[in-house]
Amino acid sequence: MDDKTEPVHEHMDPLPAEPSVDEEEAAATPAGMETSDEQADHIRQLRERGLAHTLVDGGVEARAVGFGSGDAAGTIYKNYYGTPAVDPVDGRVPEDDLDRLRERYVAPATHTALVDHLTEHGVAVLRGAPGSGRYTMALLAVRQAMDTGVVVLDSQAGVRRLVTDDGGLQPSRGHVIEGDGTEWANELRPQLLIRLRAATYGRSPLVIIVDDHVPVGSLTGHVVEHEVTSGMPYEVLERHLTVLLADRPLDCRKLLEHEGLREDLRGRRSMAEVAGLAGQLAQRVRDGDDVDQIVQGLGAELRAKAVRLLGPPGTDAADGANRQQPSMWSRAFLLACVVLDGTTLSRVSRESHRLAELLHGVRSPSSAPAMPLFEESVRDWLDHSDVEFTDRTGQPVGSRHPECLVRVSQPGLGEAVLEVLWHDHSGARGPLLEWLDGLVVRGEEDIQVSAAQTVGLLATFDWAYVREELLVRWASAREHADRRRFAAAWALERAVTDPLLAPRVQRLLSRWSQRRDFQACAKVAYGTRIGAQFPAEALNSLERIAGTGTRSVWDAVREIYAAGSRAQVLERLAQWSTSSRHWLRDDAAKCFQGLSRFRGERAVTAFLKEPGPREHLLLLSRRTLLSSSRAHRQCGWNCMRLWVERAGDEPGLDELVAGFFAELPEPDAEGDRLRERLLFHLRLWDHQLPDGSTALHVKSLLEERWSM
Numbered sequence: 001m002d003d004k005t006e007p008v009h010e011h012m013d014p015l016p017a018e019p020s021v022d023e024e025e026a027a028a029t030p031a032g033m034e035t036s037d038e039q040a041d042h043i044r045q046l047r048e049r050g051l052a053h054t055l056v057d058g059g060v061e062a063r064a065v066g067f068g069s070g071d072a073a074g075t076i077y078k079n080y081y082g083t084p085a086v087d088p089v090d091g092r093v094p095e096d097d098l099d100r101l102r103e104r105y106v107a108p109a110t111h112t113a114l115v116d117h118l119t120e121h122g123v124a125v126l127r128g129a130p131g132s133g134r135y136t137m138a139l140l141a142v143r144q145a146m147d148t149g150v151v152v153l154d155s156q157a158g159v160r161r162l163v164t165d166d167g168g169l170q171p172s173r174g175h176v177i178e179g180d181g182t183e184w185a186n187e188l189r190p191q192l193l194i195r196l197r198a199a200t201y202g203r204s205p206l207v208i209i210v211d212d213h214v215p216v217g218s219l220t221g222h223v224v225e226h227e228v229t230s231g232m233p234y235e236v237l238e239r240h241l242t243v244l245l246a247d248r249p250l251d252c253r254k255l256l257e258h259e260g261l262r263e264d265l266r267g268r269r270s271m272a273e274v275a276g277l278a279g280q281l282a283q284r285v286r287d288g289d290d291v292d293q294i295v296q297g298l299g300a301e302l303r304a305k306a307v308r309l310l311g312p313p314g315t316d317a318a319d320g321a322n323r324q325q326p327s328m329w330s331r332a333f334l335l336a337c338v339v340l341d342g343t344t345l346s347r348v349s350r351e352s353h354r355l356a357e358l359l360h361g362v363r364s365p366s367s368a369p370a371m372p373l374f375e376e377s378v379r380d381w382l383d384h385s386d387v388e389f390t391d392r393t394g395q396p397v398g399s400r401h402p403e404c405l406v407r408v409s410q411p412g413l414g415e416a417v418l419e420v421l422w423h424d425h426s427g428a429r430g431p432l433l434e435w436l437d438g439l440v441v442r443g444e445e446d447i448q449v450s451a452a453q454t455v456g457l458l459a460t461f462d463w464a465y466v467r468e469e470l471l472v473r474w475a476s477a478r479e480h481a482d483r484r485r486f487a488a489a490w491a492l493e494r495a496v497t498d499p500l501l502a503p504r505v506q507r508l509l510s511r512w513s514q515r516r517d518f519q520a521c522a523k524v525a526y527g528t529r530i531g532a533q534f535p536a537e538a539l540n541s542l543e544r545i546a547g548t549g550t551r552s553v554w555d556a557v558r559e560i561y562a563a564g565s566r567a568q569v570l571e572r573l574a575q576w577s578t579s580s581r582h583w584l585r586d587d588a589a590k591c592f593q594g595l596s597r598f599r600g601e602r603a604v605t606a607f608l609k610e611p612g613p614r615e616h617l618l619l620l621s622r623r624t625l626l627s628s629s630r631a632h633r634q635c636g637w638n639c640m641r642l643w644v645e646r647a648g649d650e651p652g653l654d655e656l657v658a659g660f661f662a663e664l665p666e667p668d669a670e671g672d673r674l675r676e677r678l679l680f681h682l683r684l685w686d687h688q689l690p691d692g693s694t695a696l697h698v699k700s701l702l703e704e705r706w707s708m
Contacts, residue, residue: 046449093150106235118145122200128226129212131270131499138207142174145205153177158184163195175206180503233265240278260295272499302416332356338414345404358431422461440487452487456494475521489525513541527556532563549583557591567613574616577623589632596639608656648694658701
């Protein structure tokens, strides 16, 4: 299913003019910044609580990855068995990595075809689904065709540079470049590939990886299609487990021969998922878990239970022949429990009634199905929903307990129920999405997050349907715009955990960042794990949004910074502070002030000892303090005051701050003015701060350095 372009009803306006002085002063400081950090932390905790219970890595329960490592994301997220994160520069793949890949590699039928194509032509376009193992095959095929090493090329630079003399191709090396999410992947032409053949043939073979949605068209003769056979998942799992459990061959064989495991692998497309599953299974075996117990937690067992709970499609207790089948009410209650897991029974009951009416197709109160009494409902629910009633401490309670919470009994069962409903009960799709939209509009924050993340899970079942029916509508909504916009972002955050969807989510947000009606949603989405996982792309799009002057991107930048990409964010803000575009300078000042509020390891003052980031911090501070905008200058001085105030609590920070202040002024008129302002503010803070002695101490250290 190709990503379709959503209808656009407006054209992009030209860049706005710079604001008047009054407008600039009014908009200088983000409204509510004093409380926004606390609110953001609360929302983040709600999101992470839901994502932590997501089934990842092939169906074994595990804690989902939260924020990435930011600057190290190129390493953390480079998964040779799935969709890799793009390295920021060209780089050679270590031979140890290639040996490890080769040890666990199961060559598909197309491996030989790719090697032969490289040997004959020197360049090949490898087309396949993300996560299908195409990246691993490309690396090892290139290594086989050119045994002196493999270089991974920076995909953002494109392939046109490779035909130049110094374009990046290294003689006697093999090369791989990955085109997912890039503009040039859809613009490949035979003429360019022919030129690349001349540059690569015989001395530096090249594999260009594109996903299965890139049209081949005129590229016939250049493309090698990567295909995964039905038996491939089991072969990959067997190979990985054989390596991971080499010292426990009996346990490995018992696990591989389990019929439940074979059933669970049927229909899997992602080799990245299978590889992750192997790691989880091996760990469970080493922890001493019984094989039957391990397999029972996999998707096939859970799906079978979900089928039993939901019953055959189209049945209801109203039919005399199917009285033992779950009623419409119990089905709706089960779905409400799945979405609102851990919520009070009163809330789950109320929402399940709304959902039952939607599933029944109610158009007026008189046509509503008869609702059973509460006690009858409870017995029905417990018989058909596999849920338990507990208090907030997890102790079992009765249904009439004032704080009775409803919890799904088995981890992973909720996701299985939704998958069965989506694929086996297709008539429920529309009512389910309508009900989830209602939860977002009228629910509390935890309800909104749960509903949005459920939509993200549904998107992994049918990306095109959910995107067109709900995500696009949420992202551009005018009624309840804020709630729906945030819901769309949180749904995409859940969807991006699927390796097959990650490139599609990236492309969607890239398009949204260029369109006014969707920019607000794109900004929010980049402030989730999406921005943490792909910081470079997120900052590029946020720069595009900030440059339009329609909204500040401070909150999204804060999340990317907090996730770990601190040096990368500081470098980008330093670039913004020198831009000729007012709105980029404006956001640089706002973000600088906001980030200076972080303490501990996230504090920007932690970079005062690191040469590279320190230079970016110097440039950002200098440009903000010397800005022609009074509001921007005030942001800068607020930052310096926060640093001085913190220096009284952190031993050794006063010396670092004084040394940094000493380097701020440059040898010119503006530098002299900045020296005067620094001394003035230090004297002022001596009177304003609770511990004014720190400001005086920094001032004396500063004057001493300047006198040297």
